[in-house]
Amino acid sequence: xxxxxxxxxxxxxxxxxxxxxxxxxxxxxxxxxxxxxxxxxxxxxxxxxxxxxxxxxxxxxxxxxxxxxxxxxxxxxxxxxxxxxxxxxxxxxxxxxxxxxxxxxxxxxxxxxxxxxxxxxxxxxxxxxxxxxxxxxxxxxxxxxxxxxxxxxxxxxxxxxxxxxxxxxxxxxxxxxxxxxxxxxxxxxxxxxxxxxxxxxxxxxxxxxxxxxxxxxxxxxxxxxxxxxxxxxxxxxxxxxxxxxxxxxxxxxxxxxxxxxxxxxxxxxxxxxxxxxxxxxxxxxxxxxxxxxxxxxxxxxxxxxxxxxxxxxxxxxxxxxxxxxxxxxxxxxxxxxxxxxxxxxxxxxxxxxxxxxxxxxxxxxxxxxxxxxxxxxxxxxxxxxxxxxxxxxxxxxxxxxxxxxxxxxxxxxxxxxxxxxxxxxxxxxxxxxxxxxxxxxxxxxxxxxxxxxxxxxxxxxxxxxxxxxxxxxxxxxxxxxxxxxxxxxxxxxxxxxxxxxxxxxxxxxxxxxxxxxxxxxxxxxxxxxxxxxxxxxxxxxxxxxxxxxxxxxxxxxxxxxxxxxxxxxxxxxxxxxxxxxxxxxxxxxxxxxxxxxxxxxxxxxxxxxxxxxxxxxxxxxxxxxxxxxxxxxxxxxxxxxxxxxxxxxxxx
Ligand code: ATP
Ligand code: MG
Numbered sequence: 001x002x003x004x005x006x007x008x009x010x011x012x013x014x015x016x017x018x019x020x021x022x023x024x025x026x027x028x029x030x031x032x033x034x035x036x037x038x039x040x041x042x043x044x045x046x047x048x049x050x051x052x053x054x055x056x057x058x059x060x061x062x063x064x065x066x067x068x069x070x071x072x073x074x075x076x077x078x079x080x081x082x083x084x085x086x087x088x089x090x091x092x093x094x095x096x097x098x099x100x101x102x103x104x105x106x107x108x109x110x111x112x113x114x115x116x117x118x119x120x121x122x123x124x125x126x127x128x129x130x131x132x133x134x135x136x137x138x139x140x141x142x143x144x145x146x147x148x149x150x151x152x153x154x155x156x157x158x159x160x161x162x163x164x165x166x167x168x169x170x171x172x173x174x175x176x177x178x179x180x181x182x183x184x185x186x187x188x189x190x191x192x193x194x195x196x197x198x199x200x201x202x203x204x205x206x207x208x209x210x211x212x213x214x215x216x217x218x219x220x221x222x223x224x225x226x227x228x229x230x231x232x233x234x235x236x237x238x239x240x241x242x243x244x245x246x247x248x249x250x251x252x253x254x255x256x257x258x259x260x261x262x263x264x265x266x267x268x269x270x271x272x273x274x275x276x277x278x279x280x281x282x283x284x285x286x287x288x289x290x291x292x293x294x295x296x297x298x299x300x301x302x303x304x305x306x307x308x309x310x311x312x313x314x315x316x317x318x319x320x321x322x323x324x325x326x327x328x329x330x331x332x333x334x335x336x337x338x339x340x341x342x343x344x345x346x347x348x349x350x351x352x353x354x355x356x357x358x359x360x361x362x363x364x365x366x367x368x369x370x371x372x373x374x375x376x377x378x379x380x381x382x383x384x385x386x387x388x389x390x391x392x393x394x395x396x397x398x399x400x401x402x403x404x405x406x407x408x409x410x411x412x413x414x415x416x417x418x419x420x421x422x423x424x425x426x427x428x429x430x431x432x433x434x435x436x437x438x439x440x441x442x443x444x445x446x447x448x449x450x451x452x453x454x455x456x457x458x459x460x461x462x463x464x465x466x467x468x469x470x471x472x473x474x475x476x477x478x479x480x481x482x483x484x485x486x487x488x489x490x491x492x493x494x495x496x497x498x499x500x501x502x503x504x505x506x507x508x509x510x511x512x513x514x515x516x517x518x519x520x521x522x523x524x525x526x527x528x529x530x531x532x533x534x535x536x537x538x539x540x541x542x543x544x545x546x547x548x549x550x551x552x553x554x555x556x557x558x559x560x561x562x563x564x565x566x567x568x569x570x571x572x573x574x575x576x577x578x579x580x581x582x583x584x585x586x587x588x589x590x591x592x593x594x595x596x597x598x599x600x601x602x603x604x605x606x607x608x609x610x611x612x613x614x615x616x617x618x619x620x621x622x623x624x625x626x627x628x629x630x631x632x633x634x635x636x637x638x639x640x641x642x643x644x645x646x647x648x649x650x651x652x
Pocket of ligand 1: 011012013016031032033034035036037038039040254257288289290498499500501538
């Protein structure tokens with residue numbers, strides 16, 4: 001039967017129902033992991049659409065990742081609602097920027113630089129500053145920080161001193177400010193903008209052009225924001241402009257899952273929301289629908305030790321699901337043994353009938369994935385490494401789509417998707433079996449395999465569909481950045497796992513030095529690491545397996561001990577043979593100011609391991625984070641804005 005307003009509500013508990021049906025005034029949902037925040041949001045949209053309160057095209061649903069946006073779209077389609085714009089801040093802003101640029105600025109949108117390193121190095125050269133890799137990395141991160149924090153270059157020295165930013169790149173703050181200015185000049189000279197510029201420029205246009213703001217507000221009238229605890233000041237500013245003082249806004253979040261502080265995220269926006277928006281309906285959800293009592297118990301224990309501002313907003317989770325197996329804790333000698341052990345366990349489960357896509361292996365740093373990839377490949381278990389971000393920008397995907405489009409045109413009308421897709425993709429390099437290799441070859445295959453699987457899926461869902469139906473589907477997905485997925489075990493960083501869930505979760509490397517990561521040197525940093533563990537644990541529906549390795553490589557001396565976060569759950573954990581908390585590893589306390597920025601991915605915060613990753617300033621799994629458009633640049637074009645140009649209606 002087709003979904004109706006009533007049937008949409010039937011799948012919700014009373015508090016979730018309140019979220020779905022309170023369509024008057026702002027709504028703020030404060031709730032822990034797995035309590036159905038995302039579900040309540042999605043059902044709110046579906047309920048409002050079915051009851052006639054919302055026109056789906058007028059809803060903007062902001063999600064944290066492209067994958068989450070894709071999942072929301074799929075979920076809404078299953079609930080009988082199409083046309084909702086479910087996007088990340090970035091994707092939504094980019095679309096508006098592309099649309100309005102010709103009228104508001106003139107010409108076409110400049111190209112977006114994939115990473116800042118080259119530009120920052122260039123800025124250093126202009127200032128005759130030495131630009132070694134570490135300095136460029138630190139300065140890039142600092143440029144990004146200032147932009148997402150909405151700190152103007154003119155105020156940077158004061159603001160950075162106030163927040164204890166130390167000496168980024170080993171330079172005094174005044175020099176850093178000069179680098180920031182020059183960086184903007186370099187960008188302007190090259191005619192490019194960076195990742196943060198996309199949001200900043202959108203903010204600038206909406207701010208400066210009431211006609212543009214009116215067109216956007218005409219299009220979007222209802223707003224929902226998922227993962228609101230991780231919103232940055234820049235994103236908040238953009239949201240304010242979109243909403244434009246109206247109150248049809250529903251935000252959901254969990255302060256205990258703030259894991260992007262390094263990127264300017266602050267749960268203050270969430271906690272302060274009811275005060276900023278008088279008349280807000282605050283809803284708290286405490287029933288955990290995702291996980292077994294065993295998993296929920298572990299999550300509660302991890303959080304019970306938390307301290308600081310985030311901890312005060314904590315809500316104890318109450319498990320709803322029937323009991324399952326107890327969490328397991330396993331010590332391995334070294335990383336290779338750990339990877340092999342985990343892979344063997346997964347292979348056994350998959351042989352026993354557990355679908356591979358229902359299993360995830362989560363880790364703190366992307367450097368940990370290599371050993372796991374190898375071990376899974378050796379055990380014959382399919383796996384997916386990349387999160388599907390920027391899927392449609394990948395070269396092999398673009399090439400494949402061109403080939404498919406050509407083949408679709410050549411196809412006789414009425415002929416059906418089956419073998420033909422495989423033939424076409426074979427000419428793009430696809431093979432029936434996954435290549436034994438890891439790295440770029442494997443990535444490429446994975447992309448093409450995702451297209452094959454999508455074709456298969458389509459053939460099952462819509463029998464009789466043709467190649468051109470596939471191409472249409474691909475075009476739709478490309479515009480929504482909704483990547484197809486490969487069936488396999490997910491390998492992901494803890495940061496990338498946010499909001500997702502699997503039946504079985506293996507959390508590897510739960511040791512001192514990795515979780516908390518060695519460079520977590522302030523008390524706040526350590527708390528964020530604890531929240532990462534909480535996020536990881538709460539991804540599991542049925543089984544959670546935690547493990548760690550004493551040494552990095554076989555035969556090396558064991559220097560790592562189990563994570564301090566396990567102290568409360570693991571009696572005598574410190575007694576792993578040979579393992580101890582080494583000097584130089586994270587200590588409990590002190591809130592001393594950071595003096596260096598470690599090699600973290602600008603986008604997801606995982607520790608960067610390979611030289612190539614560090615050069616880029618981001619991990620392989622993440623889309624390029626862009627630096628934000630500097631304010632000076634903003635001012636330059638502001639003065640050039642063509643005020644008279646008429647703005648067309650913005651229709652998505
Ligand atoms: P996170 O904080 O990790 O993002 P969340 O609060 O957004 O979690 P959801 O992902 O919405 O939680 O829900 C967790 C799981 O519980 C999902 O599988 C969802 O379908 C299920 N669930 C949520 N609410 C209910 C309910 N009322 N009845 C049955 N299942 C539910
Ligand atoms: Mg969620």
